[in-house]
Amino acid sequence: MRVVVLGSGVIGVASAWYLAQEGHEVVVVDRQPEPAMETSFANAGQISPGYSAPWAAPGVPLKAIKWMMQDLAPLRVKPSLDPVMLGWLARMLGNCTQKAYARNKARMLRIAEYSRDCLIELRQETGIEYDNRAKGLIQLFRSEKQLAASADDIRILESCGVRYESLNVDQILQHEPALQHVRDKLVGGLRLPGDETGDCFMFTQRLAERCRELGVEFRFNTHIHKLQVEQDKITGVETDAGLVRGDAYLVAMGSYSPELLSPLGIKAPIYPVKGFSLTIPITDASRAPESTVMDETYKVAVSRLGDRIRVGGTAELTGFDLSTPDSRRANVEFVVNDLFPGSGDPSSVELWTGLRPMTPDGTPILGRTSYQGLYLNTGHGTLGWTMSMGSARYISDIICGKTPAIDTEGLAISRYNR
Template identity: 80%
Template sequence: MRVIILGGGVIGVTSAWYLAQAGHEVVVIDRQPESALETSHANAGQISPGYSAPWAAPGVPLKAIKWMLQDLAPLRVAPRLDPAMLRWLVSMLSNCTRSAYARNKSRMLRIAEYSRDCFIELRRETGIEYDNRAQGLIQLFRSQKQLDASLEDIRILESCGVAYESLSREGILQHEPALAHVRDKLVGGLRLPGDETGDCFLFTQALAKRCEALGVEFRFDTTIDSIEAEQGRVKGVKTSGGDVRGDRYLVALGSYSPQLLKPLGMRLPIYPVKGFSLTIPITDASRAPESTVMDETYKVAVSRLGDRIRVGGTAELTGYDLSTPESRRANVEFVVNDLFGGSGDPSQAELWTGLRPMTPDGTPILGPTGYPELFLNTGHGTLGWTMSLGSARYITDIICGQTPAIETEGLSLDRYAG
């Protein structure tokens, strides 16, 4: 088959890898001059299957109000008349129940754990390097209330067979000794030993080169204008470089997927949630993180990527605005200075922003559509890096008509029917 992949980020490139390995002719189309220059470029660096969880959770509506009133707010919602945002918020709030949270987290863990196994296999087969570290992730709790709330997550982790460790203050320091100077700010932690870190940009670029060696064609600097369909069948894709035709088409455009598919009568419940990151050169390795920590108070992750620290977090619902106001830099910079002060030089930091394609229930949308030739691999939110290989291998099986290695329940667009 000739498969046309729309989108050249980590989701599109990993899909190209598995489809090419399955023997198909693959074409990847992207508007950027090379792969992974948008949302995949400078994310927080976490490959965090154990930490995979939906934003929609019991108590989140009240927390969101409190967050927006904080000086260093993890969340900001821009006042705007945006029907898509309002629909998304209403749907997200409907998922803020205990039963929905358990169901959605279980679905996300299913994909993320599978993806982690795919990462291990890919490294073994290819030797690919991307500043990766397999030393786990620690959720840091600054209050007893946060520690108590983690018991619900632990219950779901146990039901899904995911390894974890509950850590005391001293237990945290055994894994992250640089936190010794802020030990009094911490009450405990939850360690997820199967989680990893790595540079998504380096990985995607390296894998794209391996894809090219398998015969994958990348058409960069090419704008995707529309998908052409007649009588319920996809006929091709209109681009700035001319019409492109194939046997199958895979949409992997993240936050921009709904815009492309709306003219086909498809409404994808995906909304862009803007996040920020800082990349800071390490000046004192003894004060830097060993792997990744997630500050649960500020919802900011701090990761070690080789000789750099990546600090990522915060959430803004501002549509497709990609501006980087200095006021948002304060959120992520505060956390790295507070926890790992003296580890790097913030004056040399690179500030970046990207749009996370969020679904209301946190689970990506994977699988077929009402058009026999058209498939989806999109809506991964903050976990595109984490779920990339698993999602790509899963959708490859679906496109090839094979039975995926994981259960398909609740992963397709059908779960939003009606």
């Protein structure tokens, strides 16, 4: 079978890998000159199944209002009458109940835990290196209120069989000794020992090379215009380099997926949530993180990637605007300087911004569509790196007619039609 994969981020490349492993002829199409040049380029570096949770949660509407008043707010919403954004926000607010949160988090954990296992298997099989560390993630609490609120997440972790450790400050310092310089700012933490860190860009580039060895064809610098349809069947992809035909078509275009699907009447509720990251060369390793810490107050992650620190976080709802205002840089810069002062060279900071394809319930959209031959692997939000390998293996099984290793409940786009 000939499968056309649209998108060469980590999701698309990982999908191509599994499909090629099954013996299929695979063509990957992307407008960029090489893999992982957009959302996969400089994310926070977390492979964090244990931290997988929807943004739509009880109490978030009130928190969002408070964040609007803060200088270092985790979330900013640009006032707009954009009906797409307003519709997406309405759906997200509809998921801010305890019942919806528990359901959506369980779905996300199902994919993320499976994905981590797939990544470990791939690493053992190929020996691929990507500045990876398997030392867990620590969610840092600066207040007793945050510590108490973590009980709800712990109950869900327990119900899904996810390992965790509740830590006092001394125990946090055993895993992250550099935090001893700021121990008075912490009250406790939640450690997820199964979580990892790694450079998503490096991983995707190296996996793409292995895909080429299996015969995968990459067509870069190729703009995708539309899907060609005859009755209820996809018959090709129209690009600026001509028509690309296959037997099956996989959309893995992140935030740009809805634009391609909408003319077919497929309404994928994915909205671009802009995030920011800083990459800082380490100058004093004793003051740098050992793995990843997530500052629960500012929703910013600080990760160790080889001889660099990656700081990522914050969110803006501003459509497809890729500008990098100084106010958002200040947010992530503050956290790394507050928790790990003196760890890196501030004069050599690299700033990046990207669009995370977020669904209103947090769960990605995986599986078949109503059109014959058309499949989706998109909408992973902030967890594309975390869920990449599991999502790719899952969709490869679906395309190949196999029964996936995890439950399919609630993962397809059909969940929005109920």
